């Protein structure tokens with residue numbers, strides 16, 4: 001198949017059949033879903049979110065019991081126990097770490113390499129992408145602001161032209177707002193080594209997310225997957241894309257509360273931001289695990305606009321491959 005040939009650079013990096021990453025989603029990307037993804041030939045990524053080292057160790061072991069294929073672990077760079085989390089992954093012989101929530105410094109990349117693991121990070125701008133490759137990062141993900149969860153300010157289209165087209169020879173995956181195989185094939189033709197998808201997998205049959213959560217996403221319109229307003233320039237918080245509900249209003253109220261504390265000197269900037277991160281993680285849990293779709297966080301990308309049915313991983317992967325193949329055949333010179 002033409003698409004498999006185009007995917008070769010990416011599959012070599014990931015050790016999967018297809019150069020598609022199932023992006024980590026806190027509370028959703030757990031052992032069952034991640035192992036099912038890797039068994040379906042894509043590259044599953046465990047979300048570690050706010051997990052401490054021991055629960056992460058157990059989750060990795062549970063995933064390894066269900067698949068012999070490679071999978072990655074997503075760690076959050078601002079986690080206070082980052083070094084211990086990396087040690088756990090290294091000891092459990094995880095193949096790849098995906099570093100989120102910031103820009104890793106060289107010591108983190110070197111530590112990951114010392115265990116023989118590969119390090120993948122997110123790049124929000126060309127200068128940062130160049131620096132990360134100089135520091136030895138193995139691959140980057142460009143994630144546009146259409147994506148679900150924490151996002152940067154720029155769209156997939158802009159990042160593609162800013163970074164990917166200037167660094168075609170480097171291993172770069174593209175994420176944010178991708179669903180169809182034609183788009184995956186186009187990104188590969190532009191020089192990407194693969195794509196990362198998230199929201200569609202949150203809603204798949206193998207996802208253990210609560211039925212209410214899945215149903216809310218499947219019936220949502222893309223225009224309701226919004227970013228909460230930033231209340232103060234001095235107190236920037238990472239924007240998080242989620243469906244509008246009571247929970248998003250509560251987040252604004254929480255932001256006001258933390259901002260007031262910050263202005264009164266009762267909380268430092270970093271701790272204030274961390275408390276907002278904990279707020280998100282808690283409300284995402286409420287939606288994903290308990291099914292509270294009113295007050296819980298319904299993180300999802302704008303792509304919910306066109307995700308309308310709960311499909312199995314096999315159906316999603318088969319569709320991606322056949323759409324990509326048909327497109328490549330139709331547009332071959």
Ligand SMILES: Cc1cc2nc3c(=O)[nH]c(=O)nc-3n(C[C@H](O)[C@H](O)[C@H](O)COP(=O)(O)O)c2cc1C
Nearest residue numbers: 023024025026100147148149176177198199299301
């Ligand atoms: C519910 C949800 C939770 C997410 N949690 C994380 C996370 O913990 N770490 C991370 O790096 N990305 C997280 N993401 C982003 C995804 O890994 C992925 O990059 C993104 O969903 C891709 O864009 P798409 O949703 O348009 O497919 C999350 C996305 C969603 C929808």
